[in-house]
Amino acid sequence: xxxxxxxxxxxxxxxxxxxxxxxxxxxxxxxxxxxxxxxxxxxxxxxxxxxxxxxxxxxxxxxxxxxxxxxxxxxxxxxxxxxxxxxxxxxxxxxxxxxxxxxxxxxxxxxxxxxxxxxxxxxxxxxxxxxxxxxxxxxxxxxxxxxxxxxxxxxxxxxxxxxxxxxxxxxxxxxxxxxxxxxxxxxxxxxxxxxxxxxxxxxxxxxxxxxxxxxxxxxxxxxxxxxxxxxxxxxxxxxxxxxxxxxxxxxxxxxxxxxxxxxxxxxxxxxxxxxxxxxxxxxxxxxxxxxxxxxxxxxxxxxxxxxxxxxxxxxxxxxxxxxxxxxxxxxxxxxxxxxxxxxxxxxxxxxxxxxxxxxxxxxxxxxxxxxxxxxxxxxxxxxxxxxxxxxxxxxxxxxxxxxxxxxxxxxxxxxxxxxxxxxxxxxxxxxxxxxxxxxxxxxxxxxxxxxxxxxxxxxxxxxxxxxxx
Amino acid sequence: xxxxxxxxxxxxxxxxxxxxxxxxxxxxxxxxxxxxxxxxxxxxxxxxxxxxxxxxxxxxxxxxxxxxxxxxxxxxxxxxxxxxxxxxxxxxxxxxxxxxxxxxxxxxxxxxxxxxxxxxxxxxxxxxxxxxxxxxxxxxxxxxxxxxxxxxxxxxxxxxxxxxxxxxxxxxxxxxxxxxxxxxxxxxxxxxxxxxxxxxxxxxxxxxxxxxxxxxxxxxxxxxxxxxxxxxxxxxxxxxxxxxxxxxxxxxxxxxxxxxxxxxxxxxxxxxxxxxxxxxxxxxxxxxxxxxxxxxxxxxxxxxxxxxxxxxxxxxxx
Numbered sequence: 001x002x003x004x005x006x007x008x009x010x011x012x013x014x015x016x017x018x019x020x021x022x023x024x025x026x027x028x029x030x031x032x033x034x035x036x037x038x039x040x041x042x043x044x045x046x047x048x049x050x051x052x053x054x055x056x057x058x059x060x061x062x063x064x065x066x067x068x069x070x071x072x073x074x075x076x077x078x079x080x081x082x083x084x085x086x087x088x089x090x091x092x093x094x095x096x097x098x099x100x101x102x103x104x105x106x107x108x109x110x111x112x113x114x115x116x117x118x119x120x121x122x123x124x125x126x127x128x129x130x131x132x133x134x135x136x137x138x139x140x141x142x143x144x145x146x147x148x149x150x151x152x153x154x155x156x157x158x159x160x161x162x163x164x165x166x167x168x169x170x171x172x173x174x175x176x177x178x179x180x181x182x183x184x185x186x187x188x189x190x191x192x193x194x195x196x197x198x199x200x201x202x203x204x205x206x207x208x209x210x211x212x213x214x215x216x217x218x219x220x221x222x223x224x225x226x227x228x229x230x231x232x233x234x235x236x237x238x239x240x241x242x243x244x245x246x247x248x249x250x251x252x253x254x255x256x257x258x259x260x261x262x263x264x265x266x267x268x269x270x271x272x273x274x275x276x277x278x279x280x281x282x283x284x285x286x287x288x289x290x291x292x293x294x295x296x297x298x299x300x301x302x303x304x305x306x307x308x309x310x311x312x313x314x315x316x317x318x319x320x321x322x323x324x325x326x327x328x329x330x331x332x333x334x335x336x337x338x339x340x341x342x343x344x345x346x347x348x349x350x351x352x353x354x355x356x357x358x359x360x361x362x363x364x365x366x367x368x369x370x371x372x373x374x375x376x377x378x379x380x381x382x383x384x385x386x387x388x389x390x391x392x393x394x395x396x397x398x399x400x401x402x403x404x405x406x407x408x409x410x411x412x413x414x415x416x417x418x419x420x421x422x423x424x425x426x427x428x429x430x431x432x433x434x435x436x437x438x439x440x441x442x443x444x445x446x447x448x449x450x451x452x453x454x455x456x457x458x459x460x461x462x463x464x465x466x467x468x469x
Numbered sequence: 470x471x472x473x474x475x476x477x478x479x480x481x482x483x484x485x486x487x488x489x490x491x492x493x494x495x496x497x498x499x500x501x502x503x504x505x506x507x508x509x510x511x512x513x514x515x516x517x518x519x520x521x522x523x524x525x526x527x528x529x530x531x532x533x534x535x536x537x538x539x540x541x542x543x544x545x546x547x548x549x550x551x552x553x554x555x556x557x558x559x560x561x562x563x564x565x566x567x568x569x570x571x572x573x574x575x576x577x578x579x580x581x582x583x584x585x586x587x588x589x590x591x592x593x594x595x596x597x598x599x600x601x602x603x604x605x606x607x608x609x610x611x612x613x614x615x616x617x618x619x620x621x622x623x624x625x626x627x628x629x630x631x632x633x634x635x636x637x638x639x640x641x642x643x644x645x646x647x648x649x650x651x652x653x654x655x656x657x658x659x660x661x662x663x664x665x666x667x668x669x670x671x672x673x674x675x676x677x678x679x680x681x682x683x684x685x686x687x688x689x690x691x692x693x694x695x696x697x698x699x700x701x702x703x704x705x706x707x708x709x710x711x712x713x714x715x716x717x718x719x720x721x722x723x724x725x726x727x728x729x730x731x732x733x734x735x736x737x738x739x740x741x742x743x744x745x746x747x748x749x750x751x752x753x754x755x756x757x758x759x760x761x762x763x764x765x766x767x768x769x770x771x772x773x774x775x776x777x778x779x780x781x782x783x784x785x786x787x
Contacts, residue, residue, distance in 0.1 A: 035603070036572070039596075042605035049605060050531025112529035117564055145478045153475050161478065162485045169489060180626040181619065184525070191559035193506040195567055200497045237475075244485055248492030257541035258567060259556035261505055264496055271492070334537055334571040406545045414548055414759040418574045423601045 006078050007088040008365040013095045014071025015358055019447060021063025021102055022351075026440050028056045033436050037429040046110045054121045055109045060346065061119060061209065062130075063102040068354045069213040070098065070137055073160050075361055076220045077141055080157055081148030087140050094136045101129045113183045117198050119205050120174050124185045127175040134171070138164045155236045159216035162244050166208040174201035192260050200251035207247040210345060211313075214353050215282055218306060221357045222289060225302040231288035239281030246271045246278065253324035256333065272324040279317030286310035301373045305356035305380060312348030312387075316341070331406070336425060337398025340391045347387035347439060355379070355446055362450055366457025375449040382442025389435030397428035510557035513658040515629040516651070518636055522620045523651025526610065526644050527566065535572035535604070538565075538655065548759040551578035552662040563627065573604055580657040581741065584753035586710045587701060588649045598700045610644040661740055678728040680767040681774065690772025693765055697757065706776050711754060714773050715780040720748035728770065735766050 035041045035049045042048045074091060078084055085091050105122055113123040122130065141164060145157060174197055177185035189197045223230050230236065252260055252268035286307065290296055296303040319341055322328055332338070363370050370376060404424065407415035474481050500506050516524060527533070540546055542553040554577050559565055583591075591598050593608035617639040624631050680686035694706070701711035712718070719726040726734070730746050734754070741752035757766065 035605075037603060039603045039605055044605065044607070044609045048530065050534050053534045054531055112531075114528055114531060115564070116528045116531075116533055116566055118569060142478065142482070151476050153478060153481070157478075158475070158481065158485075161482050162489075165482060165486050166489050169486075169493070178626050180623045184623070186623070186626055187564035189501075190561065190563045191507070191509075191565055192556050193501055194562065194564040195559075196497060196500065196506065198564060200493065241488065245488045245491065248489055249496050250492075252496065254569065255567075257543065258539050259554050259559075261500070261556075264500060267496060330541065330543055334569065334575075336570075338570060405549070406543075408545060408548075409762060411762050413762050414545060417760055418549070419599050419601060422572075422603070426601075 006084050007091060010085075010088065010091040010095050011071050011075050011361070012365060013092075014067055014074070014098070015362065017095070017099050017102075018064050018067030018071060018354075019358070019450065021059050021067055022443065023447060024106075025056055025060035025064055026436075026443055028052055028059065030433065030436050030440060032056055033429070033433045037426050037433070045112070051110060051112055051114075054114060055106055057119065058105055058109060058121060059102065062105065065209055065346075065350060065354075067098060067102070068358070069163075069209065070094065072217055072354070072357050072361065073141070073156075073213060075365075076156050076216060077144055077160065080150065080154045080220070081144050082150045083144065083148060085140055086143035086147055090136055091140055094133065094140070097129070097136070098133055101126060101133060104129070108183070111183075115175070115177065115185065115187070117174060117187070118202050120171070120198070120201060123183055124175070124177055124179050125182060127171070131168070131172060134164065134168055138168070154220070155230065155233070155240070156216040156220040158240050159212045159219065162240070163208050163212045163216070166204060166212070166244070166247075170201045170204050170208065174198060192258075195255055195258065196252065196260055196264065199254040200248070203251040203254060204247055206345075207243075210350050211247075211279075212243070214350055217353055217357045218282070218286065218310060221302075221353075221360050222286060222306045225306070225356070225360050226290060226293075226296050226300055228289050228292060228296070231285050231291070235281050235285050239278040239285070242281075243275070243278035246275050250275060250324070253329075256324065256326055256329040269324045269326070272321045276317055276321050280314060283310050283314035283317075301370075301376050301380075302356045302359055305352045305359075308380075308384065309349050309352035309356070312344055312352070316345045316349060319344070331402040332398050333402075335398035335401040335405075336394045336428070337402070340394025340398060343387065343394070344391045347383065347390065351383065351443075352380075355383075358450065362453050363457065366454055368453060368457030371449050371452035371456055375445050379442045379445035379449065382445060383439050384442075386435045386437070386439025386442055389438065390432050391435075393428045393431040393435065397425050400424060507560070508557035509560035510555060510658055513558060513560055515561050515627070516654070518617075518620045518624055518631050518639060519615075519642060519647050519650040520654050521623055521627070521629065521651075522615050522639065522642075522644075523647035523649070524566075525623065526648045527651055530607070532576075533566045533568040535568075535570065537568040537571050537575045538577045539567040540575055540577045546575075547662070550575050551656075552659050554656075555659060558656065558658055561627075561629070573602075576652070576655055578656045578661075580653050580655040581661075581752055582738075582755045584701075584710055585649055585653065587753075588652055589645065590710070592645060592648070607645065607648070610648060613644040615639045615642050615644060615647060676727075676729045678732075678767050678770050678774075680764070680771050681728070683768075683771060686764075686768040686771045687775045689765070690768035690770070690775075693761065693769050694772050697760070698769065701754075706773055715777045720745065720750060722748045731770050732766055735761070735769065 031041065031047075032049055032052045035052070045051075074085060105126055108123060108126060109121060114121045115123060120127075141160065145153070145161075176188040178188065179185045187194050219230060219236065222228075249271035250268045252264045253272045256265055256269070258265075287310070290303060290307060297307065323332060323337075323341065359370060359376060401421055401424070404416045404421040409415050474484060539554040540550045540552065547553055587598075592606070592610070594606050595602040595604040617636045620639055621631070621636050624636075695704075698706070701709060702714055703709040706714035708714070708716075717723060717725065720734075720739075727746070733745065736756065736758050738756035739750040739752050739754040741750060743750045761769070
């Protein structure tokens with residue numbers, strides 16, 4: 001092994017920050033889940049559902065998700081390029097700026113500064129901050145890759161590069177606006193055009209934050225933790241290019257039956273169906289990687305995290321395209337089915353992959369073993385059960401809601417008033433809170449396990465711990 | 470060698486950018502350059518300062534997290550909410566506020582459906598009208614005054630025209646006033662779709678109430694009245710937000726209303742300026758065409774007639 005050194009401090013910082021924001025976001029998630037069936041939990045003005053919901057999505061998406069993406073993908077890039085980051089001090093600054101931005105994001109959303117664009121709620125000064133964050137990440141990443149010591153770029157690096165490019169294009173375009181004061185702006189786009197731009201962004205930001213960078217982790221940490229090589233490079237190549245190509249056409253499947261021109265909707269639906277193929281390319285690759293030795297599911301506690309995660313990714317990427325079809329959309333769109341769908345992806349696929357990756361990384365950078373495999377197993381089963389209760393109850397009530405909205409009497413009048421359809425959600429919304437509590441309990445096991453691992457590792461701190469493994 | 474791209478990060482980045490931009494261009498950039506993405510219907514007016522201030526508050530409070538603003542062209546959806554949304558209705562919306570989830574009902578046709586007083590009371594306490602509603606209360610908006618300077622600045626950024634008088638009037642208005650003003654203008658650039666008189670419910674038009682004086686219908690009508698009517702017309706139809714139904718004034722004109730006109734009024738609601746039997750409506754009452762069956766509407770009428778008779782009896786005796 002050469003004597004190069006990895007900067008682990010920054011990575012630790014990102015991981016701990018990500019977990020911290022994860023806990024905050026989950027607590028807010030529980031809170032708003034209660035508000036759905038108990039309106040007295042709204043505390044005006046800062047803690048009403050309308051404001052808290054966006055704090056929940058932003059903190060978990062950009063605090064927990066992107067924090068983990070920055071940290072773990074720095075880790076992966078250093079390993080795959082066989083060199084430390086090109087600009088370690090910049091990476092440190094990146095970490096500080098990241099936490100500042102997320103904290104300000106939360107505060108500004110509590111205060112009601114909101115562009116009303118889903119997953120792009122932050123007002124323009126923070127948008128600039130977010131763009132700077134990604135530029136710093138891109139500079140460090142590309143610099144490190146260009147100066148790499150390993151000629152071939154492994155799959156994970158392709159996915160990270162594609163992520164950085166796509167996020168930059170998406171985020172900048174969708175947030176274009178004319179400032180009207182420091183805390184308010186009006187979108188550059190109006191009417192149906194603004195809807196089209198927003199969902200081009202909204203769908204793809206999920207693609208390039210909750211799919212590609214998480215796949216980068218999956219492709220790296222699954223072989224690493226199982227010791228089994230990835231099944232097929234050719235399959236991963238085909239998957240990557242077709243995924244990156246097709247994703248950008250599909251945003252308008254969020255706008256089925258709206259006044260957006262029909263041809264854009266139809267084109268989006270077609271490409272959405274096509275997306276099943278590249279998504280399942282990665283699913284198949286994951287399964288076949290472990291196929292030579294399924295006993296790993298028992299003997300290696302991380303394998304089941306990854307395999308269940310990719311299974312949920314597989315289910316998610318079939319369910320999503322199905323929802324895009326007009327006949328399905330007219331029934332389930334605007335109902336609770338949709339949060340059920342989203343949370344299978346975020347609580348099943350993303351969180352499981354991120355947690356397993358962190359379980360892999362933390363003992364290695366602290367030069368120790370995981371504190372307790374038993375605790376990790378409890379964590380696994382709790383988040384699995386919690387997520388299933390959440391998603392399944394939302395699917396049931398979503399279909400019910402859609403059907404009740406459409407029900408007519410033989411005379412041709414609507415059978416139910418809106419309020420009659422709403423009250424039927426209450427038992428399911430309560431069940432979701434139960435699912436969320438179980439999930440949150442699982443995440444507390446995770447936090448405890450990571451904290452104890454860090455404590456028990458004889459904390460080789462300082463920026464220059466030797467990279468041996 | 471095509472495989473070389475996995476050894477050349479810069480080339481890889483350039484090719485991925487190109488691949489990403491193809492779908493982006495076809496579905497987003499190119500349509501944006503064409504007129505079909507920028508329609509505007511004639512009747513649509515830019516927001517007034519008060520309405521814009523209300524829209525800003527709608528955004529600030531995240532109303533779009535629970536309410537959509539687009540009616541899909543589906544039969545039951547049009548029945549429930551009204552005319553389906555048209556592309557040209559949103560030309561001044563920066564950004565659009567269609568939302569993605571209906572925890573509460575769609576609001577694309579909420580404008581002018583209810584009178585202002587209904588909205589004030591509903592924002593104050595949504596459970597006053599809908600006991601099991603989960604909507605947060607927004608009465609506290611009353612405590613916040615508007616900042617005319619801010620609103621003026623926002624109007625300038627959007628290039629909407631306004632008079633100085635409109636701006637100075639804002640001084641006396643609060644945030645709740647603004648929100649109600651915005652809600653009342655949503656979706657009003659499209660004329661309301663009125664149901665056909667008998668709306669396919671009967672083969673031959675009924676002129677007389679077939680359930681007049683029917684005891685069972687009066688009892689059923691009482692329940693329906695409490696559920697649908699009493700919040701605005703009062704517990705005993707004595708009038709509140711809406712007019713009294715037990716005096717002899719209908720649509721601001723003295724004299725009783727014939728059964729079929731009564732039916733029509735409940736069926737289609739009232740609309741500002743619409744003339745029914747020589748009486749001009751002022752608007753404010755929603756249509757119940759989608760919510761109540763023919764029989765239910767006749768039952769409600771039977772019950773109201775019963776209340777009115779009772780009242781007239783009292784007047785005589787008193």
